[in-house]
Amino acid sequence: MGKTWEYMMADPQLRWIGPEKGVIHIASGAVNNAVWDMYARSRRKPLWKLVVDFTPEELVASAAFRYISDAITKEEALAMLKEREAGKKEREEKVRELGYPAYVTSAGWLGYTDEKVARLTKEAVAAGFNHFKMKVGADQANDLRRAKIIRSIIDDPQYLPADIPARDPSAEALRGKNAGPTGAVLMIDANQVWDVPQAIEYVKGLEEVKPWFIEEPTAPDDILGHAAIRKALKPHGIGVATGEHAHNRMVFKQLLQAEAIDVVQIDSCRLAGVSEVLSVLLMAAKFGVPVCPHAGGVGLCEYVIHLSLIDYIAVSGTMERNVLEFVDHLHEHFVTPCSINKHGRYNVPTNPDEGYSIEMHKASIAEFEWPHGSYWVGAQAAKSQA
Numbered sequence: 001m002g003k004t005w006e007y008m009m010a011d012p013q014l015r016w017i018g019p020e021k022g023v024i025h026i027a028s029g030a031v032n033n034a035v036w037d038m039y040a041r042s043r044r045k046p047l048w049k050l051v052v053d054f055t056p057e058e059l060v061a062s063a064a065f066r067y068i069s070d071a072i073t074k075e076e077a078l079a080m081l082k083e084r085e086a087g088k089k090e091r092e093e094k095v096r097e098l099g100y101p102a103y104v105t106s107a108g109w110l111g112y113t114d115e116k117v118a119r120l121t122k123e124a125v126a127a128g129f130n131h132f133k134m135k136v137g138a139d140q141a142n143d144l145r146r147a148k149i150i151r152s153i154i155d156d157p158q159y160l161p162a163d164i165p166a167r168d169p170s171a172e173a174l175r176g177k178n179a180g181p182t183g184a185v186l187m188i189d190a191n192q193v194w195d196v197p198q199a200i201e202y203v204k205g206l207e208e209v210k211p212w213f214i215e216e217p218t219a220p221d222d223i224l225g226h227a228a229i230r231k232a233l234k235p236h237g238i239g240v241a242t243g244e245h246a247h248n249r250m251v252f253k254q255l256l257q258a259e260a261i262d263v264v265q266i267d268s269c270r271l272a273g274v275s276e277v278l279s280v281l282l283m284a285a286k287f288g289v290p291v292c293p294h295a296g297g298v299g300l301c302e303y304v305i306h307l308s309l310i311d312y313i314a315v316s317g318t319m320e321r322n323v324l325e326f327v328d329h330l331h332e333h334f335v336t337p338c339s340i341n342k343h344g345r346y347n348v349p350t351n352p353d354e355g356y357s358i359e360m361h362k363a364s365i366a367e368f369e370w371p372h373g374s375y376w377v378g379a380q381a382a383k384s385q386a
C-alpha cells in the first residue's frame, strides 16, 4: 500500500499541480481510502482489523515515508511497532469491551441560545460524555458566558447519569486537562479566526473557564505561529490543538518538531488517505503527542473510529488520554453508521463486510449527488419558478 501511495503522489508531472496540497490532495486521499476500503472488504475485515493484524513490517510498508525521515525513519517505526506487538491482543479485547473514548461538539456551536446550549450540554452529560467542546472567537464576553453555562452543568454531579460515577479529576488520564470536580473537560475551538498575538490575548481572557486546549487558534499552515501561541499560553495552563486543516504529513512533522501542539487532530479525508494517516500516527507516537482525530462532518465519524483503533492497538498503545470527536449528525445516510455506548465511547466496528464503514445508502446518493440528485434538481426547479 505504501508503494501504491508513492505511485500516485510522486509523479513528477502531477507534482506541478499538487499533490500534497489543495483539492488534488483531497482527491488523492479519496482514491487511497477507496483502495484501502476494497482491500479490507476483500479480506472480510473492518479496515482497523486489517491493519492491526499486519506485522510491523507490513504496517511500515503501508505508510507514506517520503519527506519525513528526518522525524522518523522506517527502522525507528519498525522498532516502535515491534515493542507494541506484545500488548496488541489485550488492547484489542479491552477496547472491544469498553469502546473508544469520545467527546461531543454538538452542544457548543456559535449562534445557539443559552437555553439550547444548556439543554444540549445536559443531554451530552446524560449520554455519558465527559469531554465537551465549544466554538469561540466571535465575541469574548459571549464566549465566557456560554462557557460558564457549560461548566456549571458539566461540573455539577447532579446531572451525571445515575449509573456512572464522577471521574477523579486527579487521575492520570485527565492530567493537564483542567478537569473540573466531576472530571469533566472543556475544549474550545476558534476555527482559525485570529492572528497570533490576538489569539494569545483572547484565549488568556478565557482562562477562568479552564479549557484544556484552544483548537485552530490561527492559520492552519502557520507552524511557528502555533508554537508561539502554545508557549504564551503554557503559563496559563491552556494547550494548543490543530490538524483538521493540516494538509499533509510534513505540516504535522513540523508542528511536532517545533513543539507547537499538545494534540494532533488528523482529518481522514484531508490527508491523502490511510497511508498518509499511518505516517502521522507513527510520528505522533514517537513524539509522545496524543492523536484526537477531527470528525465534525458527514461520514467523518464513520472513518475515524478505524484510525483511532489502529493508533491504540498497534501504534501508540494508549487511549487513556485520547478522545475522538463525535457529532451526532447525518449518520442515517451510511450503511454501517458508527455508534456510541452509554459511557460516551465509540463502539468498535465488527461487520466483516463494512471495510472502512463509508458506504452511503443508494437512496442518499440519488437524492444528494451534485448536480443531478433529486434534491438539487428540485431546488433548481423551485428557483426557476420563483
Ligand SMILES: [Mg+2]
Pocket (backbone or CB within 6 Å): 189, 191, 215, 216, 244, 296
Ligand atoms: Mg475544529
